[in-house]
Amino acid sequence: MSSLTTGLKGRAELGVALLLGAAxxxxxxxxxxxVTPYSQSDPVGPKTVPYIVxxxxxxxxxxxxxxxxxxxxxxxxxxxxxxxxxxxxxxTILPLAGAFILNILLIDWAGWVISGTVLFxxxxxxxxxxxxxxxxxxxxxxSLLTFYGFYxxxxxxxxxxxxxxxx
Amino acid sequence: xxxxxxxxxxxxxxxxxxxFLYAVIGVLLGTAVGVLPGLGPAMTVALLLPVTYALEPTSxxxxxxxxxxxxxxxxxxxxxxxxxxxxxxxxxxxxxxNKMAKAGRAAQALATAAIGSFIAGTIGTALLAVCAPIVVExxxxxxAPSYFAIMVLALLAVTAVLGSSRLRGFAxxxxxxxxxxxxxxxxxxxxxxxxxxxxxADGLDIVVVAVAIFAVGEALWVAAHLRRTPLHxxxxxxxxxxxxxxxxxxxxxxxxxxxxxxxxxxPAGGAEIPTFLSYVTEKRLSKHPEEFGxxxxxxxxxxxxxxxxxxxxxxxxxxALGLPxxxxxxxMLAAFTSYGIQPGPQLFSSQGPxxxxxxxxxxxxxxxxxxxxxxxxxxxxxxxxLPRPYLYAGILFFAxxxxxxxxxxxxxxxxxxxxxxxGFMMRRFxxxxxxxxxxxxxxxxxxxxxxxxxxxxxxDPVGLFSEPIxxxxxxxxxxxxxxxxxxxxxRRNRPAANxxxxxxxxxxxxxxxxxxGNPVHADxxxxxxxTAASDSSAHQDKKETP
Numbered sequence: 001m002s003s004l005t006t007g008l009k010g011r012a013e014l015g016v017a018l019l020l021g022a023a024x025x026x027x028x029x030x031x032x033x034x035v036t037p038y039s040q041s042d043p044v045g046p047k048t049v050p051y052i053v054x055x056x057x058x059x060x061x062x063x064x065x066x067x068x069x070x071x072x073x074x075x076x077x078x079x080x081x082x083x084x085x086x087x088x089x090x091x092t093i094l095p096l097a098g099a100f101i102l103n104i105l106l107i108d109w110a111g112w113v114i115s116g117t118v119l120f121x122x123x124x125x126x127x128x129x130x131x132x133x134x135x136x137x138x139x140x141x142x143s144l145l146t147f148y149g150f151y152x153x154x155x156x157x158x159x160x161x162x163x164x165x166x167x
Numbered sequence: 168x169x170x171x172x173x174x175x176x177x178x179x180x181x182x183x184x185x186x187f188l189y190a191v192i193g194v195l196l197g198t199a200v201g202v203l204p205g206l207g208p209a210m211t212v213a214l215l216l217p218v219t220y221a222l223e224p225t226s227x228x229x230x231x232x233x234x235x236x237x238x239x240x241x242x243x244x245x246x247x248x249x250x251x252x253x254x255x256x257x258x259x260x261x262x263x264x265n266k267m268a269k270a271g272r273a274a275q276a277l278a279t280a281a282i283g284s285f286i287a288g289t290i291g292t293a294l295l296a297v298c299a300p301i302v303v304e305x306x307x308x309x310x311a312p313s314y315f316a317i318m319v320l321a322l323l324a325v326t327a328v329l330g331s332s333r334l335r336g337f338a339x340x341x342x343x344x345x346x347x348x349x350x351x352x353x354x355x356x357x358x359x360x361x362x363x364x365x366x367x368a369d370g371l372d373i374v375v376v377a378v379a380i381f382a383v384g385e386a387l388w389v390a391a392h393l394r395r396t397p398l399h400x401x402x403x404x405x406x407x408x409x410x411x412x413x414x415x416x417x418x419x420x421x422x423x424x425x426x427x428x429x430x431x432x433x434p435a436g437g438a439e440i441p442t443f444l445s446y447v448t449e450k451r452l453s454k455h456p457e458e459f460g461x462x463x464x465x466x467x468x469x470x471x472x473x474x475x476x477x478x479x480x481x482x483x484x485x486x487a488l489g490l491p492x493x494x495x496x497x498x499m500l501a502a503f504t505s506y507g508i509q510p511g512p513q514l515f516s517s518q519g520p521x522x523x524x525x526x527x528x529x530x531x532x533x534x535x536x537x538x539x540x541x542x543x544x545x546x547x548x549x550x551x552x553l554p555r556p557y558l559y560a561g562i563l564f565f566a567x568x569x570x571x572x573x574x575x576x577x578x579x580x581x582x583x584x585x586x587x588x589x590g591f592m593m594r595r596f597x598x599x600x601x602x603x604x605x606x607x608x609x610x611x612x613x614x615x616x617x618x619x620x621x622x623x624x625x626x627d628p629v630g631l632f633s634e635p636i637x638x639x640x641x642x643x644x645x646x647x648x649x650x651x652x653x654x655x656x657x658r659r660n661r662p663a664a665n666x667x668x669x670x671x672x673x674x675x676x677x678x679x680x681x682x683x684g685n686p687v688h689a690d691x692x693x694x695x696x697x698t699a700a701s702d703s704s705a706h707q708d709k710k711e712t713p
Binding site for chain 1: 393564
């Protein structure tokens with residue numbers, strides 16, 4: 001690995017420190033905004049623990065930043081299907097996230113059967129399957145099965161949306 | 168009521184046809200998800216939580232018990248048949264197990280793992296049934312100061328002892344505690360971290376948080392690094408063992424159990440340390456030390472038993488004190504709360520029948536695992552060939568479904584995505600997931616105990632030390648926090664003079680980098696704590712925390 005990419009990776013982890021710091025400040029400011037009359041029955045009050053958590057986050061942020069600048073590195077998590085030798089594949093993740101967001105937007109309006117199909121089909125495509133027809137059929141079947149399974153088996157009515165009346 | 172008759176009542180509940188069916192479903196489901204990469208028992212229980220709201224709590228917990236043990240068993244199958252263990256607790260099994268499989272002894276490796284798991288699980292569950300009521304008897308006398316101290320100990324121990332970087336563990340804990348703060352403060356009714364968003368007032372649903380971190384984060388992370396060339400799965404027939412294998416296995420099983428249970432029961436639980444200790448012990452005691460590293464059956468039998476005994480041990484603090492020390496126990500604890508059951512030492516008296524049915528179903532689940540899984544092993548191996556796009560798309564699909572069905576709010580899915588992205592980031596930068604989940608679950612309870620404690624002492628911090636147990640625990644907490652310093656001092660005084668086992672064991676303990684003078688290369692993989700074997704030791708030296 002060249003020194004340039006190592007440098008970049010180090011800098012990426014500084015983002016984690018930044019996030020921790022930001023979270024710490026956020027928790028602190030939020031706690032600071034609470035108004036609490038002193039009460040005999042609750043001497044600790046709702047602010048104390050947030051202050052401690054904010055402190056922990058900020059301290060971790062600072063220490064992590066120091067650690068990263070000194071060359072420390074968190075080890076990326078391995079697993080059965082994980083190949084860490086190639087860099088993160090954004091061409092897979094972004095469409096995957098896209099399918100997920102599409103589901104969020106569609107679920108209440110179009111209903112679970114449609115949005116779930118979109119979610120599964122989109123995810124399978126994003127993950128590299130190229131059997132469009134078979135994937136589509138499986139997606140529809142899964143959505144329908146879960147819709148009726150939840151309704152009949154568990155009494156949970158997932159939204160029917162556009163297909164209301166048909167299902 | 169004494170233990171024996173309570174347990175018999177438990178069996179009576181667990182053996183009703185419906186509950187028995189749930190036990191079978193749980194065991195099959197647990198094994199399947201344990202075998203499948205990317206899925207674990209914690210995530211499965213989290214995904215099933217909303218589905219089981221329609222069930223009796225007893226039936227749900229009987230199923231969870233099956234998933235819990237089944238997941239352990241499935242994990243070991245994967246690590247024997249593929250060389251890349253999914254869970255950190257089966258890292259050690261993979262060392263010898265995969266070598267055995269490659270040498271054509273997969274059937275024997277699976278058999279010793281299955282039978283060892285059964286024996287360790289049964290002994291472990293028996294110990295759980297005996298120990299938990301004793302712990303409860305002791306625990307009911309404790310007040311808020313002691314509980315506060317015990318919970319602090321559990322959080323710090325899990326954060327500081329497990330994983331490879333303490334700093335990153337604490338960062339994860341901080342994030343979890345912050346997530347746990349969201350919502351209306353139960354004492355004063357103040358809204359914390361809700362940003363004026365009414366949907367956040369009830370706090371983040373633990374199911375949504377757990378599914379996001381375990382399932383969505385994992386699926387996104389695997390998607391980013393998906394192995395394009397499928398792994399080679401070693402084909403296997405029905406597991407069996409010859410007489411010689413039995414002779415070599417039974418002592419490691421028992422020794423592994425002895426290592427596993429106590430470590431599992433400690434607040435800093437986890438199966439990494441006992442499986443590792445068991446491996447080192449078997450290697451030293453073996454009559455065939457030359458086989459280690461080439462597929463020694465003792466190296467599978469011992470760690471697998473330790474793994475399962477630790478799983479049983481973990482349930483002791485979970486049931487007796489309401490203190491989870493691994494991810495699955497944490498999610499099961501969240502399940503108790505969502506059924507309106509208050510976890511803690513009162514659990515045995517208030518929910519006696521449920522708890523004993525759960526313990527009885529652990530025995531049943533164990534036996535079922537043995538009976539079902541020996542013949543089904545070839546089928547499980549086939550499961551490993553499921554096309555990956557379907558697997559990970561399916562995880563996302565069911566994660567969405569599970570999270571959505573809790574409240575039927577699209578807003579929960581937004582949270583799911585945001586926290587899923589957080590889970591992705593944590594995996595990318597080596598922040599352990601467990602401290603975050605424990606922070607979310609224990610954070611609010613710790614705060615409650617803290618406020619109760621100081622309420623009793625009218626705001627005087629001395630109240631925190633008003634019980635002797637609390638003082639003892641704070642001393643232990645201090646020792647855990649000071650441990651890396653002590654470790655450095657010890658190492659400076661006698662460098663490389665350590666015996667292999669103490670150096671390795673202490674290194675595993677402190678979760679630090681590879682010890683100097685570690686002679687066996689394979690052992691480096693163990694210390695890398697579930698990460699790829701290719702970690703060079705030069706790289707490991709870098710991640711030492713300040």
